[in-house]
Amino acid sequence: MIMRATLAATLxxxxxxxxxxxxxxxxxxxxxxxRARIRLxxxxxxxxxxxxxxxxxxxxxxxxxxPFRDEFNPDPAKRSRLLLGHQLILGLQPTPEGHFEGQxxxxxxxxxxxxxxxxxxxxxxxxxxxxxxxxCATQVWTQATNALPQQLLGMTGDTNGxxxxxxWAPQPKLKTSSTAKAAR
Numbered sequence: 012m013i014m015r016a017t018l019a020a021t022l023x024x025x026x027x028x029x030x031x032x033x034x035x036x037x038x039x040x041x042x043x044x045x046r047a048r049i050r051l052x053x054x055x056x057x058x059x060x061x062x063x064x065x066x067x068x069x070x071x072x073x074x075x076x077x078p079f080r081d082e083f084n085p086d087p088a089k090r091s092r093l094l095l096g097h098q099l100i101l102g103l104q105p106t107p108e109g110h111f112e113g114q115x116x117x118x119x120x121x122x123x124x125x126x127x128x129x130x131x132x133x134x135x136x137x138x139x140x141x142x143x144x145x146x147c148a149t150q151v152w153t154q155a156t157n158a159l160p161q162q163l164l165g166m167t168g169d170t171n172g173x174x175x176x177x178x179w180a181p182q183p184k185l186k187t188s189s190t191a192k193a194a195r
Contacts (some may be wrong), residue, residue: 034130039153048155063100064173067162071095083121094118096163096173097159
């Protein structure tokens with residue numbers, strides 16, 4: 012009798028919640044075409060958003076042996092940055108459906124698109140990109156648990172790690188007057 016009441020209470024409580032909690036997509040993912048590995052991690056001031064960085068490329072250099080750069084970026088200041096290590100997923104926010112949505116940047120044409128990511132199973136990530144909210148395509152990325160030669164393994168912002176765009180980079184904590192007095 013107690014078990015039935017507990018089960019009924021649980022079913023009522025879960026039926027009342029109209030949205031799923033998003034499953035954290037954090038980790039390193041191999042793109043569907045196998046050309047890159049993308050590391051997803053928490054970002055933003057409150058670490059409630061998701062950002063993504065290219066940490067490995069199958070072909071990181073052009074025909075002349077020079078590293079690929081972000082030459083089509085609409086911001087001239089970013090056109091000289093290396094593609095390996097740059098941020099391409101920008102501050103995805105959790106949704107009531109259990110996804111994370113925001114923008115993804117395509118360095119091949121310098122444009123940003125709407126994107127939604129979610130996990131149905133632990134070892135894969137679904138990535139749905141849309142142009143004009145009408146033309147959409149979904150890819151399945153697989154989790155990468157090993158490291159490859161030339162893969163960036165450092166923390167974001169470190170020498171051997173990817174680099175966050177300014178608006179998503181962790182901000183240094185400022186010392187308050189009470190902290191400064193305590194340090195003396």
